[in-house]
Amino acid sequence: MKYSLSxxxxxxxxxxxxxxxxxxxxxxxxxxxxxxxGGGGHGLATAYYLARKFGMANVAVLEKxxxxxxxxxxxxxxxxxxxxxxxxxxxxxxxxxxxxxxxxDLNYNVMVSQRGVxxxxxxxxxxxxxxxxxxxMRICGADAELLGLERVRKLLPFLDFDNARFPILGGLVxxxxxxxxxxxxxxGYARAASDLGVDVxxxxxxxxxEISGGTATGVLTTRGTIRAPRIGLCVAGSSSxxxxxxxxxxxxxxxxxxxxxxxxVKPLIPNVITFGAGHFYVSQSDxxxxxxxxDLEGYNSYAQRGGLNGLADVVExxxxxxxxxxxxxxxxSWGGTVDMSMDGSPIMDRAPVAGxxxxxxxxxxxxxxxxxxxxxxxxxxxxxxxxxxxAPFSLDRFATGHVLDEKGQGAQPNLx
Amino acid sequence: xxxxxxxxGDRNVGExxxxxxxxxxxxxxxxxxxxxRFVDYVYMRDNRAGPNRELWYHGQGCRQWLRVLRDTKTHExxxxxxxxxxxxxxx
Numbered sequence: 001m002k003y004s005l006s007x008x009x010x011x012x013x014x015x016x017x018x019x020x021x022x023x024x025x026x027x028x029x030x031x032x033x034x035x036x037x038g039g040g041g042h043g044l045a046t047a048y049y050l051a052r053k054f055g056m057a058n059v060a061v062l063e064k065x066x067x068x069x070x071x072x073x074x075x076x077x078x079x080x081x082x083x084x085x086x087x088x089x090x091x092x093x094x095x096x097x098x099x100x101x102x103x104x105d106l107n108y109n110v111m112v113s114q115r116g117v118x119x120x121x122x123x124x125x126x127x128x129x130x131x132x133x134x135x136x137m138r139i140c141g142a143d144a145e146l147l148g149l150e151r152v153r154k155l156l157p158f159l160d161f162d163n164a165r166f167p168i169l170g171g172l173v174x175x176x177x178x179x180x181x182x183x184x185x186x187x188g189y190a191r192a193a194s195d196l197g198v199d200v201x202x203x204x205x206x207x208x209x210e211i212s213g214g215t216a217t218g219v220l221t222t223r224g225t226i227r228a229p230r231i232g233l234c235v236a237g238s239s240s241x242x243x244x245x246x247x248x249x250x251x252x253x254x255x256x257x258x259x260x261x262x263x264x265v266k267p268l269i270p271n272v273i274t275f276g277a278g279h280f281y282v283s284q285s286d287x288x289x290x291x292x293x294x295d296l297e298g299y300n301s302y303a304q305r306g307g308l309n310g311l312a313d314v315v316e317x318x319x320x321x322x323x324x325x326x327x328x329x330x331x332x333s334w335g336g337t338v339d340m341s342m343d344g345s346p347i348m349d350r351a352p353v354a355g356x357x358x359x360x361x362x363x364x365x366x367x368x369x370x371x372x373x374x375x376x377x378x379x380x381x382x383x384x385x386x387x388x389x390x391a392p393f394s395l396d397r398f399a400t401g402h403v404l405d406e407k408g409q410g411a412q413p414n415l416x
Numbered sequence: 417x418x419x420x421x422x423x424x425g426d427r428n429v430g431e432x433x434x435x436x437x438x439x440x441x442x443x444x445x446x447x448x449x450x451x452x453r454f455v456d457y458v459y460m461r462d463n464r465a466g467p468n469r470e471l472w473y474h475g476q477g478c479r480q481w482l483r484v485l486r487d488t489k490t491h492e493x494x495x496x497x498x499x500x501x502x503x504x505x506x507x
Binding site: 238240241244249250251252253254298299300301302303307308309342398399411412413414 | 417428429430433434436437451452455456458459460461462463464465468470486488489490491
């Protein structure tokens with residue numbers, strides 16, 4: 001069913017009784033041309049682009065739970081391309097351009113809101129670093145503008161500009177950045193892929209691989225063995241578990257990242273604001289709640305929940321830039337298991353076992369990458385060669401020294 | 417979350433820094449170890465779901481390195497002891 005103004009009017013006149021089920025409840029068949037493990041944003045997008053752009057519709061997406069319950073529904077919904085390294089800016093800006101037309105492409109309202117992302121700076125050296133970052137972004141084709149103190153004051157008058165420890169001196173703004181309704185991205189891709197003939201199989205957990213002669217030929221699941229010559233892994237925090245089942249290791253650690261939402265208030269924050277002296281990012285959802293997050297907890301975790309230390313750290317950062325946030329009550333907090341790579345940049349490549357392709361190591365930047373990650377991973381799975389925008393994200397870059405260490409932290413994933 | 421330091425006693429986990437999983441013994445280039453072993457040592461991780469052998473540092477306490485077994489699915493500390501030279505051998 002195509003969504004449009006006329007379909008809305010027709011359904012309204014019929015009392016909304018005839019909307020069709022959005023996602024077919026697919027049962028797994030024994031054989032496919034390709035299997036995508038993981039029904040999150042990346043997996044569903046990959047399946048959609050395989051069917052849409054590469055003519056491969058005989059594809060199954062295997063999800064151990066229900067689509068949209070993993071990291072795609074656990075992030076702070078921010079999209080942006082304000083990176084420093086040229087390879088990362090190019091990739092994430094490709095994603096940003098795809099976000100701009102995604103709703104027309106999917107015929108689904110994912111609430112793309114290019115409200116702008118403002119990175120605050122608090123010291124003179126940080127202004128210089130942000131100016132450099134802005135210049136890199138503009139050279140690579142993204143948009144960036146350095147705002148002085150007066151313009152930030154006018155844009156965000158409620159910030160604590162004269163904070164004794166972290167005075168706000170200005171900000172770097174990316175106006176094309178913003179937020180996207182994350183659940184809708186999963187549902188939109190699932191619906192569009194399903195419409196093109198992809199089997200989106202829920203409640204089907206992969207428990208092992210069928211490997212013969214060093215080549216993977218299928219997966220063992222809780223719903224039987226399913227075979228395909230190409231198997232793509234889009235399982236984020238569980239990447240190492242799947243890799244271990246197939247007999248290889250990844251340069252990835254799983255960590256927990258928390259996010260928070262407050263009670264709803266009237267429109268307050270016009271865009272996405274990030275704190276430059278700690279790690280804190282906040283935006284306001286259309287429902288009115290302030291959605292924010294911060295740093296990793298710092299220890300390896302598969303628990304999908306964080307602790308009070310992480311919460312306190314995030315809230316302290318929030319209080320440092322907008323003290324009025326202290327008058328709001330927190331409604332919910334939740335944690336996601338993020339796949340932190342050794343240089344803070346993603347991995348998209350052929351696995352050491354033939355027939356398996358890996359899409360992992362997105363750290364906490366996976367959501368904003370979704371359309372471009374889906375497109376380039378579909379290219380890799382369909383053509384057995386990397387898409388040009390994702391070629392720098394090779395698995396062997398750690399051995400060859402071509403690491404993409406955005407923050408210069410080295411192989412210490414809890415610091416990226 | 418609390419961590420019971422063998423030297424300082426029961427403390428808030430915020431006093432500690434997690435190094436991550438306990439690495440294997442460092443390869444020795446002078447001994448002819450292949451470069452691929454260094455790549456493994458620096459970059460590759462087991463990243464276990466479940467009991468995980470880790471190193472933690474009590475930076476805001478006794479400044480001792482701790483060798484712990486911790487469940488990454490529940491965050492429960494199973495065993496905690498002071499790290500000592502030679503521990504890597506019985507990983």
